[in-house]
Amino acid sequence: MLMIDRFLSYIRYERYLSANTVAAYGTDLRQWLDYMGTHENLSDPALIKLPHLRRWVAWMSSEGVSPQSIRRKVQSVRAFYTWMMRRCGLPANPAAELPLMRRSRQLPVYIKPQESEALLNSEFDHTDFTQVRDRLMLDMFYSTGIRCSELLELKNSDVDTGRSELKVLGKRNKERIIPFGEELATLIDTYRSLRTPIAGDASHFFLRPDGRPMYRKAIYNIVHRELALNAHAERLSPHVLRHSFATDMLNNGADLSAVQQLMGHSSLAATQIYTHITFRDLQHNYQLAHPRAKRK
DSSP states (O other), X not given: OHHXXXXXXXHHHTSOOOHHXXXXXXXXXXXXXXXXXXXXXXOOGGGOOHHHXXXXXXXXXXXXXXXXXXXXXXXXXXXXXXXXXXXXXXXXXXXXXXXXXXXXXXXXXXXXXXXXXXXXXXXXXXXXXXXXXXXXXXXXXHHHOOOHHHHHHOBGGGEETTTTEEEEEOGGGOEEEEEOOHHHHHHHHHHHHHHHHHXXXXXXXXXXXXXXXXXXXXXXXXXXXXXXHHOOOSOOSHHHHHHHHHHHHHHTTOOHHHHHHHHTOSSXXXXXXXXXXXHHHHHHHHHHHOTTSSOO
């Protein structure tokens, strides 16, 4: 386990991976080593060979672990062994020849524009701190495409209504600037007027009524509750609003590279999946509307 801890420190402080990503690597690697100790009587990663890893993959499949999860766990082990080769002198990576299960292509879940309108136009009390904060979080997710982890770590000094900009620290500590509109700026000013009396020396932008920072589960619960009341989607999470931001931007003519920058994607390929969503909607409308779209 000490070796895993050293690897996790490396990806957190030298590769600047997010805390959530590091936690996921840690869970995958500890579960893998636990299997090896229980089923293969091996506790030293240096003694684990390709046949052991193949049996591990087969066992996960028999236990009903999804192909996507198996793929991620194999990638975690590969990365761990690559690090061991560089830092510990391991001669070869036994996971290098372990095949990756094919990733099922799942389109992001998003809500329709009329549903986002209903979500953000519903009535709320502009004098109530909690109601204003909750509405601002929803609006910020949809209006900027910000990630939940980014919103959670947003500092009061990062929000500039004078310039209508957010300064966001994204994955791998990459900073980006996200513009926003007048409506969001007005709501931010309203929230700040209610935040000031309870903030004290708090630096985080989003707070609980007692002045402490928000936490991930609370944000998820707020978004889930409001989406359940105003939208119909397979999932009801902050990421659904992020997906809706990108989809609606592209549907309304935004440049693909501009959306990539706004979302903080490292490559254009990560953003291109949203073009498949817009094209799917285009196909659907064509099938419904064109007289020769369906075989008679």
